[in-house]
Amino acid sequence: MNTWLTQHSQARQLVISRLRENLFGNLFIAFTIAVSLALPIIMYLALTSFSGLVGSIKNDSHMSLFLTTDATPTMADSIHNTLATHAAIKKFQFISKEAALKQLANDSQNENIIQTLDKNPLPDAFFIEPTDLESAAINQLKTDLSQLDGVEAIQIDHAWLKRLNYLLALGGNALWVLAMLLGFAIFAVIGNTIRMQILTQQQEIEVSQLIGATHSFIRRPFLYSGAIYGLAGALLALAIASCVILLFNLSIVSLATEYQADFSLRLPNFATLFVTCLSAILLGVVSAYITVSKSLFKSIN
Amino acid sequence: MRYLMNNLKYSHDSSSNNAMIVLDNVTKRYPGSQEALSNASFSIEQGEMVYVTGHSGAGKSTLLKLVAAIERPSNGTVLINNQNISKLSESTLPYVRRKFGLVFQDHKLLYDRNCYHNVALPLAINGITGADAGKRIRAALDKVGLLNKEKSMPITLSGGEQQRLAIARAVVSRPSILIADEPTGNLDKNYADGILTLFSAFQQVGVTVIIATHDLLGTANEHKVLHLDHGRLVTPQVVA
Numbered sequence: 001m002n003t004w005l006t007q008h009s010q011a012r013q014l015v016i017s018r019l020r021e022n023l024f025g026n027l028f029i030a031f032t033i034a035v036s037l038a039l040p041i042i043m044y045l046a047l048t049s050f051s052g053l054v055g056s057i058k059n060d061s062h063m064s065l066f067l068t069t070d071a072t073p074t075m076a077d078s079i080h081n082t083l084a085t086h087a088a089i090k091k092f093q094f095i096s097k098e099a100a101l102k103q104l105a106n107d108s109q110n111e112n113i114i115q116t117l118d119k120n121p122l123p124d125a126f127f128i129e130p131t132d133l134e135s136a137a138i139n140q141l142k143t144d145l146s147q148l149d150g151v152e153a154i155q156i157d158h159a160w161l162k163r164l165n166y167l168l169a170l171g172g173n174a175l176w177v178l179a180m181l182l183g184f185a186i187f188a189v190i191g192n193t194i195r196m197q198i199l200t201q202q203q204e205i206e207v208s209q210l211i212g213a214t215h216s217f218i219r220r221p222f223l224y225s226g227a228i229y230g231l232a233g234a235l236l237a238l239a240i241a242s243c244v245i246l247l248f249n250l251s252i253v254s255l256a257t258e259y260q261a262d263f264s265l266r267l268p269n270f271a272t273l274f275v276t277c278l279s280a281i282l283l284g285v286v287s288a289y290i291t292v293s294k295s296l297f298k299s300i301n
Numbered sequence: 302m303r304y305l306m307n308n309l310k311y312s313h314d315s316s317s318n319n320a321m322i323v324l325d326n327v328t329k330r331y332p333g334s335q336e337a338l339s340n341a342s343f344s345i346e347q348g349e350m351v352y353v354t355g356h357s358g359a360g361k362s363t364l365l366k367l368v369a370a371i372e373r374p375s376n377g378t379v380l381i382n383n384q385n386i387s388k389l390s391e392s393t394l395p396y397v398r399r400k401f402g403l404v405f406q407d408h409k410l411l412y413d414r415n416c417y418h419n420v421a422l423p424l425a426i427n428g429i430t431g432a433d434a435g436k437r438i439r440a441a442l443d444k445v446g447l448l449n450k451e452k453s454m455p456i457t458l459s460g461g462e463q464q465r466l467a468i469a470r471a472v473v474s475r476p477s478i479l480i481a482d483e484p485t486g487n488l489d490k491n492y493a494d495g496i497l498t499l500f501s502a503f504q505q506v507g508v509t510v511i512i513a514t515h516d517l518l519g520t521a522n523e524h525k526v527l528h529l530d531h532g533r534l535v536t537p538q539v540v541a
Contacts, residue, residue: 003428010430204422207409210371212398213426 011220018197018221019228026229029193033233036186037280038240040179041268045245047171049265054164063138065126065145068152069097075150076124082148083126088141092128100125123152135162183283190229190287194222198295205296219292226288227281234280238268320344320380321478321509322368327377329363337363340377341534343527345511347477350504353513355529361513362406362482364529368511369480370397399427402471404481408463410455416442416466417451423474441473442466445499461492468499478509485514 019026067076076094083092095103100122105114130141142154198205205218249264256263268276322345329338338360345351345368353361366372367379370386379386381397389397402423411419420441424434442448445465447458455463464484471479481500485493497512504510528535 006430007428010425203409204411204413207405207411208422208426209395210369210398210405210409211401211403211423211426212395214392214395217395217426 007217007220011224015221015224015228019225026232029189030229030232030236032189033186033229033280034236034240036182036189037233037237037276038244040175040182041237041241041272041276042244043171043175043178045241045266045268045272047168047175049263050164050171051168052266053261053263054168063128063130063142063145064155064157065128066152066155067124067126067150069121069123071124071150071152079126079148079150082145083128086141086144088130088132088137088144090129090131092126095125095127097122097124183279186230186233186280186283187287190226190284191291193229194226194288194291195295197222197225198292215296218296219289222288222292223285226284226286228284230280230282230284231277233284234277237280238273238276242267321347321382323378323380324367324374325378325380327367327374327379329360329367329372330375336375336532338367338529339532342377343534345509345525347509348504348507350501350510350524351512351527352524353511353527353529354515357515359529360532361515361529363532364527365480365482365511365513369401369403370394399423399474400477402474402476402479404464404467404471404479404484406482406486408467410463410467410470412454412456415452415454416447416458416469419455419466420470420473423470427474429474437473437475441469444472445469461488461495464488464492464496465499468496472503472508476508478511479503480511482513483515484512 065079067079080094083089097120101114101120104122128141128145130138132138138156142156145151146154208218245265245267253264324341324343327338327341328336330336341364353364355361363372367374367386368381370379370381370389373379373387381400384397386394386397411422417438420438421434424430424437429437439448439451442451445468447462447465447469450458450462450466455466458466468481468484471481479500484496484500488496500510500512
C-alpha cells in the first residue's frame with residue numbers, strides 16, 4: 001500500500017515537472033480542450049436558464065373563457081357555480097366587462113380610443129387556472145366548458161409555451177450531440193498529445209521495460225498527464241463559459257428589464273463544475289490508457 | 302558491497318539444485334530470419350563468472366536476452382531460479398527481470414537527465430525513493446568511481462565513464478545476476494581492464510556475472526566460456 005502510494009506520488013511529481021518544462025505548449029493544449037468543452041457548457045447553461053424561465057411561466061398559465069356580449073348575469077352566475085365545483089380547475093377569477101373596460105382605460109394611451117366608443121365592446125370573462133397542465137386534460141376541460149350556456153369562446157394560452165418546450169427539448173438533444181462530438185475531439189487531442197509524449201520518452205520506456213518495469217509503472221505517468229490535461233481543460237472551459245455568460249448577461253438583463261422580466265443566464269454552479277471536471281478527467285484518463293496500450297509494449301516480447 | 306551479499310539470500314530461495322540459470326535445448330527464431338540460437342543447453346551456477354564469446358552475429362545478444370527473460374524461447378525451456386520463463390505470464394515477467402542487472406551494448410543511458418537520475422531509474426521501478434534511494438545511488442556511483450559526477454549529464458562523460466555509469470545503474474538495485482553485453486567493446490585497453498576488474502569485484506562478493514564479448518581477454522582464463530558459432534554452442538568449457 002505504501003509502495004503503491006509512493007509510486008503514485010512519484011508519477012505525479014514526474015508528470016508535473018515535465019508539464020512545467022513545456023508550460024506554454026501544454027497551456028495551448030489545455031486551451032484547445034477548454035474551447036471544445038466551453039461550447040457545450042455555455043449551451044447547457046443557456047438551456048437550463050430558459051427551462052427555468054419556462055417553469056416559472058407555466059405556473060401562470062391559464063385559460064380565458066369569454067361570455068357572449070348579450071349574456072345575462074344569471075348565465076354568468078351559473079357558469080361561476082360550475083367552475084367553482086369543477087375538479088379540473090385550481091382557481092379562477094371573474095372579470096366583468098365594466099371592470100375590463102376600466103382596466104383598459106387606465107392606460108392613458110387607450111383613453112382616446114375608448115372615448116370614441118359608443119358602447120362597451122368587451123365581454124365578461126373568466127380567467128381559469130387548471131390543476132393539470134397536460135394538453136389532454138386541458139382539451140377535455142375546454143370541451144366541457146364550451147358546452148355551457150352563454151360561452152362565446154375559450155382561449156388556451158399555452159400553445160406558444162408548448163412550442164417553446166419542444167424547442168428546448170430539441171436544444172437538449174442538440175446539446176447531447178454537440179457534447180458527444182466535442183468529447184470525441186477532446187479524446188483525440190489528449191490521445192495525440194500522449195502519443196507525442198510517448199515518442200519523446202521512447203528510450204526511457206524501453207530501458208524501463210528491459211530492467212523490469214511493469215506495464216502499470218510505465219502507464220501511470222501518462223494516465224496522470226491525461227487527467228491533468230482534462231482537469232486543466234475543464235477549469236479553463238468553465239472560466240471561458242463564465243466570461244461569455246457574464247458578457248451575454250449585460251445585454252440580456254437590459255432586454256429582460258424592457259419586458260419587466262427578471263431574467264439572466266445562469267453561471268456554472270458547483271454541480272456543473274463537478275460534472276465537467278469529472279468527465280474531462282475521465283476522458284483524459286481513458287484516452288491516455290488506450291493510447292499507451294496501443295503504442296507501448298511492442299518493442300519487447 | 303554487503304547489500305549484494307544480502308540479496309543473494311532470496312535469489313535462490315526455493316531452488317533444490319544449485320543452478321541459477323538452466324537452458325535446455327533452447328532455440329530462438331525471429332520472424333523472417335534464421336535461427337539466432339539453436340539447441341543451446343547449459344547451466345550457470347550461482348556466483349559464477351561466465352563469458353559468452355563468438356563473432357558478431359553469432360547469437361550472443363540473443364542468448365543474453367533469453368537469460369535475462371527479455372525474450373522467450375521459440376523451443377526448449379529457460380529456467381531462472383527454477384521458474385520456467387515460457388510458462389510465466391506477461392505480468393510476472395517484469396518481476397523476474399528485476400533479479401538482473403543489465404549493462405547494454407549501447408549503454409542505453411538517458412541523456413535527458415544527470416548521472417544521479419540515470420542510476421535512480423531501477424530504484425524507482427522497484428518503488429524505492431527518497432533518502433534510502435539517495436544512499437544507494439551514491440554507493441553505486443562510488444563503486445564505479447563516478448561519485449563526483451552525480452550532477453553531470455551523461456553526454457559530458459567519456460566512453461569509459463558512460464560504461465561505468467551504465468554499470469552503476471545495473472548494480473544499484475542489488476541484483477543477484479549481472480549481465481553485460483560487450484561492456485568493453487569500444488574502450489581502449491586501460492578502460493577495459495578497469496571495467497573487467499569491476500565485474501570481478503562483484504563476482505567475488507557472490508554476484509553471478511555473465512559477460513558477452515567478441516574477443517576473449519586474457520583475464521578470462523579461469524572462467525567458464527560459452528562459445529557461439531552461428532547460433533550453435535560449440536564447446537561449453539572451463540578453460541584450464
